[in-house]
Amino acid sequence: MTSDPQRWLWAVGAVVLWLALIALTVWRQRRAKAAARAQSTAMAGAGEGQAVLVAFASQTGFGEELAWMTARALGDGGVGARVVSFNDLDAETLKATDRALLIVSTTGEGDPPDSAVRFVRKIMGAEADLSNLHFGLLALGDRSYDAFCGFGHAVDGWLRRSGAQPLFDTVEVDDGDAGAIRHWQHQLNQITGSVTAPDWTPPAYDQWRLVERVLANPGSPGGEAHHLAFEPVGALPDWAAGDIAEIGLSPRDGVTPGSREYSIASLPSDGRVEFLIRLMRHADGTPGLASGWLTQDLKVGDVIDMRLRANRSFHGPSDETPMILIGNGTGIAGLRAHLKARTAAGGAWLLFGERTQAHDAFFDAELQAWLTSGVLTRLDRSFSRDAGDGRYVQALVTAASDDLRAWVSRGAVIYVCGSLEGMASGVHAALEQALGADVLLQMLEDGRYRRDVY
Numbered sequence: 001m002t003s004d005p006q007r008w009l010w011a012v013g014a015v016v017l018w019l020a021l022i023a024l025t026v027w028r029q030r031r032a033k034a035a036a037r038a039q040s041t042a043m044a045g046a047g048e049g050q051a052v053l054v055a056f057a058s059q060t061g062f063g064e065e066l067a068w069m070t071a072r073a074l075g076d077g078g079v080g081a082r083v084v085s086f087n088d089l090d091a092e093t094l095k096a097t098d099r100a101l102l103i104v105s106t107t108g109e110g111d112p113p114d115s116a117v118r119f120v121r122k123i124m125g126a127e128a129d130l131s132n133l134h135f136g137l138l139a140l141g142d143r144s145y146d147a148f149c150g151f152g153h154a155v156d157g158w159l160r161r162s163g164a165q166p167l168f169d170t171v172e173v174d175d176g177d178a179g180a181i182r183h184w185q186h187q188l189n190q191i192t193g194s195v196t197a198p199d200w201t202p203p204a205y206d207q208w209r210l211v212e213r214v215l216a217n218p219g220s221p222g223g224e225a226h227h228l229a230f231e232p233v234g235a236l237p238d239w240a241a242g243d244i245a246e247i248g249l250s251p252r253d254g255v256t257p258g259s260r261e262y263s264i265a266s267l268p269s270d271g272r273v274e275f276l277i278r279l280m281r282h283a284d285g286t287p288g289l290a291s292g293w294l295t296q297d298l299k300v301g302d303v304i305d306m307r308l309r310a311n312r313s314f315h316g317p318s319d320e321t322p323m324i325l326i327g328n329g330t331g332i333a334g335l336r337a338h339l340k341a342r343t344a345a346g347g348a349w350l351l352f353g354e355r356t357q358a359h360d361a362f363f364d365a366e367l368q369a370w371l372t373s374g375v376l377t378r379l380d381r382s383f384s385r386d387a388g389d390g391r392y393v394q395a396l397v398t399a400a401s402d403d404l405r406a407w408v409s410r411g412a413v414i415y416v417c418g419s420l421e422g423m424a425s426g427v428h429a430a431l432e433q434a435l436g437a438d439v440l441l442q443m444l445e446d447g448r449y450r451r452d453v454y
């Protein structure tokens, strides 16, 4: 043992600093939780006892947005509301609730959003006595999928079997259909007793100008992928890595009205919203409506309607948390925003798959620079059409199983972005094999395994 007082002083100092860091981390976590609680009860109003519970199960943020609009509409009509995510919802809360409005989206092939997986496993696995509960359900979906509103219907069935009573028939929303949302609004009026419709302004579009478009993969054996950049005509809004842009399509542009969603590949500090968009082609070779318009017809200087939407389920972890990013194709867009947002503190590992090294190594110069600066600790890429490789990204996951386990045991989070078909299920199966199905499920429920797939 040393008797050097200076060494002792250093040692004590180090311990004090370490304890202070722990205290700071705990305090920050508590503060964040308190802020989230304060936000969700902010709508409760005076009579919190009778407040309507507004619960949302949302994968890409639309349902969450509608939940807050629902709470505001109720509040404007004089009825208190409390907003919670399905992640924070339990049977006790439902049992003790008189009225609940549930906004429930469907993902995958009729699957629950990731944030509802815990609820499905722990709560919906058994029937509960919910005979006191009266509920209204807004089911979000898209008729182009076989299981239209599949998870919404599953929740509806479970509530009814548990004795809960519907306030009205489930309102189904096909691809954001405004008519169905107006119908929901009408049901809210019944609850508040308002004669006039609450001020439910549909989310407004902002105007953005195309300032740059570059073909990102000339010579690729795959479909053309274009790197587009838009600057706002007005003020630059704020957004975070993981967020989504809804691009408005109008007949003016020769395409069917509606909107298309794309992962944002840049940050506000870039001063512009960037995308990597693949030109989709129909079986007869004609370009897809939205991707054809954006990558071919739209000219630099043209102005489009666009709004940015928070996609909280794909927001990043703290700087110190190691991050494993997995993706394929244009899925690198969302992952690039995360890499842009990172410092070298926690370390990041990108596993990425595409067709050829020569033509499809998207953002290669940036990735190399991030490797040099330490933002990216490790880069594994596979190119399925290259001689001597021929692997998809899930094969990289399998090959690196030992290291993946080591990263996860150091607290790493896993973010997957890219195509639903093939990639997402292939990567999921490879991760299950590498980490164990229980570990992966726990990570999903804890928000340590997050997906933005399409």
Ligand SMILES: Cc1cc2nc3c(=O)[nH]c(=O)nc-3n(C[C@H](O)[C@H](O)[C@H](O)COP(=O)(O)O)c2cc1C
Pocket (backbone or CB within 6 Å): 057, 058, 059, 060, 061, 062, 063, 064, 105, 106, 107, 108, 109, 110, 111, 113, 140, 141, 142, 143, 145, 146, 147, 148, 149, 150, 175, 176, 420, 453, 454
């Ligand atoms: C990858 C993916 C899978 C989807 N699967 C289904 C589905 O099986 N059934 C359905 O009705 N809608 C499906 N949808 C459509 C969503 O439910 C719809 O876009 C909804 O508005 C999303 O709401 P959210 O942002 O709250 O998650 C899917 C959407 C995506 C992106």
